[in-house]
Amino acid sequence: MSNAPFLAIRTLEQLAEDEKLRFLLASEVLLHDTYMDDIVSGPPDLKTVRRLQSQLRDALQSCGMTLHKWSSNSPELLNSSLSKHVEHSFSVDTDLSLKTLGIRWKPFQDHFVFKVSI
Numbered sequence: 001m002s003n004a005p006f007l008a009i010r011t012l013e014q015l016a017e018d019e020k021l022r023f024l025l026a027s028e029v030l031l032h033d034t035y036m037d038d039i040v041s042g043p044p045d046l047k048t049v050r051r052l053q054s055q056l057r058d059a060l061q062s063c064g065m066t067l068h069k070w071s072s073n074s075p076e077l078l079n080s081s082l083s084k085h086v087e088h089s090f091s092v093d094t095d096l097s098l099k100t101l102g103i104r105w106k107p108f109q110d111h112f113v114f115k116v117s118i
Helices: 003-018 025-033 044-062
Strands: 098-100 103-106 111-113
Touching: 003 025, 003 044, 025 044
Parallel strands: none
Antiparallel strands: 098 103, 103 111
């Protein structure tokens, strides 16, 4: 692993440890749901998602980072205070897919899509 990705991941891990008492939910997600520069997580209800979103934003801002280019399959969440950072919006294009972790995610159906060439 080259230095830059290692340092980025290590910085997020340290942030999670340092801010565990203030941002418990965000800390757990940063430690367990972060893969390189993607955070892939899914709390069970909208209230918890909003709390996670707020904690992630505040925790990252505390060390000069910004939460950006996020996505959701919930229109309510997409219309929240972070809407300027949304990677997609809901439209009639239900075939929309987004790349995350090197694979495609279809938010409308909430499933991952793999392309195989034989």
